[in-house]
Amino acid sequence: MGRAPCCDKNGIKKGPWTPEEDHKLMTYIQLHGPSNWRTLPKNAGLQRCGKSCRLRWTNYLRPDIKRGRFSFEEEETIIQLHSIMGNKWSAIAARLPGRTDNEIKNYWNTHIRKRLLRNGIDPVTHAPRLDLLDLSSILGSALCSPPLFNLSSLLGTQAILNPEMLRLATTLSSLKQENQEIFLQHLQDNQLLSSLVQNEVSLSQANQFQNPVQEPTSSPFLCPTQLMQTDVEGLSCQNSLQNLVPSSWNDCLVSKAPNFVSCNTNPTVPDKLAENSGFQPINNSCQNYSIESVLSTPLSSPAPLNSSSTFVNSSSTEDERESYCSSLFKFEIPEILDMNDFL
DNA sequence: AAACGCCGCAACCGCCGAGGT
DNA sequence: AACCTCGGCGGTTGCGGCGTT
Numbered sequence: 001m002g003r004a005p006c007c008d009k010n011g012i013k014k015g016p017w018t019p020e021e022d023h024k025l026m027t028y029i030q031l032h033g034p035s036n037w038r039t040l041p042k043n044a045g046l047q048r049c050g051k052s053c054r055l056r057w058t059n060y061l062r063p064d065i066k067r068g069r070f071s072f073e074e075e076e077t078i079i080q081l082h083s084i085m086g087n088k089w090s091a092i093a094a095r096l097p098g099r100t101d102n103e104i105k106n107y108w109n110t111h112i113r114k115r116l117l118r119n120g121i122d123p124v125t126h127a128p129r130l131d132l133l134d135l136s137s138i139l140g141s142a143l144c145s146p147p148l149f150n151l152s153s154l155l156g157t158q159a160i161l162n163p164e165m166l167r168l169a170t171t172l173s174s175l176k177q178e179n180q181e182i183f184l185q186h187l188q189d190n191q192l193l194s195s196l197v198q199n200e201v202s203l204s205q206a207n208q209f210q211n212p213v214q215e216p217t218s219s220p221f222l223c224p225t226q227l228m229q230t231d232v233e234g235l236s237c238q239n240s241l242q243n244l245v246p247s248s249w250n251d252c253l254v255s256k257a258p259n260f261v262s263c264n265t266n267p268t269v270p271d272k273l274a275e276n277s278g279f280q281p282i283n284n285s286c287q288n289y290s291i292e293s294v295l296s297t298p299l300s301s302p303a304p305l306n307s308s309s310t311f312v313n314s315s316s317t318e319d320e321r322e323s324y325c326s327s328l329f330k331f332e333i334p335e336i337l338d339m340n341d342f343l
Numbered sequence: 344a345a346a347c348g349c350c351g352c353a354a355c356c357g358c359c360g361a362g363g364t
Numbered sequence: 365a366a367c368c369t370c371g372g373c374g375g376t377t378g379c380g381g382c383g384t385t
Contacts, residue, residue: 016353016379038370054371055354090373102353105374110351347385355377363369 013047017056021046025053026061059102066098070107078104079112083126 017025028044034057037050046053059065070078074096081092089101089108096104113123120128 014355036370050370051356051372052354058372059353087374101373106352109375345385348383350382351380353377353379356375357373358375359371359373361369361371364367 011047012049014052017060021048022056022061025056029057029061055102059100062100064098065100070099070111074099075107075112078108079126082108082112086124 013021024044024046028040032043034040034054037054040046040050041048041053044053048056077096078092081095085091087105089105093099093101093104108123116123116126122128
């Protein structure tokens with residue numbers, strides 16, 4: 001257990017702040033500055049704990065706090081930063097002048113998160129949800145690299161994953177390791193899926209080929225996810241693929257299944273699903289998005305972080321925002337896959 | 344008009360890391 | 365090294381407002 005709460009003493013008031021308390025706190029801080037929070041309430045004549053005073057000041061009374069509705073740019077920035085940082089609200093708030101971490105956190109949980117969920121986007125991974133998306137995510141991982149294609153992790157997600165999809169993914173992974181070239185050829189010929197379904201290749205048969213620890217470590221090929229994990233200097237996913245992945249992989253990963261392109265620019269988000277899926281939304285951030293451009297923004301800069309946005313109307317409606325969110329995370333089902341059997 | 348449920352947000356709680364002793 | 369204090373963070377709670385029935 002941690003140490004005892006600082007507010008459990010008798011005489012320490014909790015709950016909503018009154019205008020009188022606010023006035024006392026503001027007056028004291030204006031005179032003395034926010035120095036020692038523990039002694040501040042006593043000196044200011046407040047029946048509050050220092051922690052409560054600090055929160056009240058930082059989240060509400062601070063003069064530089066911006067009130068009111070979040071603008072489109074702010075919302076867009078939050079989404080982008082969240083895709084990079086995860087729930088690091090203070091870090092996100094540091095790049096949104098006038099906004100507090102608490103405010104951003106609340107806004108995320110009450111607005112953005114729900115909107116992403118409505119649009120089929122996992123608000124944690126910023127990827128299409130596994131229970132809604134197609135098989136391409138799994139196939140993409142299977143094609144990429146066995147070390148990243150961790151079936152045991154996938155099995156942990158079976159509650160949300162169609163068992164048939166999981167089974168097929170396992171089979172594909174095994175076959176791929178058995179003979180990568182034949183596998184790719186089959187896939188490129190759009191024959192593998194129907195072949196598998198028709199012949200009902202059993203999981204046990206497939207597993208005899210599976211050997212996840214013997215994959216050559218000196219493979220000259222990098223999975224797109226790996227590319228992006230190391231490609232954090234602002235290079236586009238597309239370029240990375242074209243430059244580093246053999247053309248046959250490009251054909252398979254990009255041309256036939258465009259959303260195989262991995263844009264995982266988030267090395268800090270420990271999301272197994274995202275890693276395993278290798279599936280990220282196709283959006284501006286994939287093609288042009290530079291982490292540097294966001295992270296290098298001065299903390300005090302009031303300028304929007306994504307100047308490329310054409311959505312500058314801060315009074316836009318919820319529907320417009322939702323529509324924008326949808327387009328931001330738009331994805332398509334590859335033509336080579338008939339998902340009807342899996343949904 | 345009243346009851347009910349939902350939603351948003353301010354505030355609280357528990358935990359952690361840094362720094363001091 | 366061990367302990368304590370403090371500031372800070374992220375997750376959660378609970379209340380008030382609002383819309384719906």
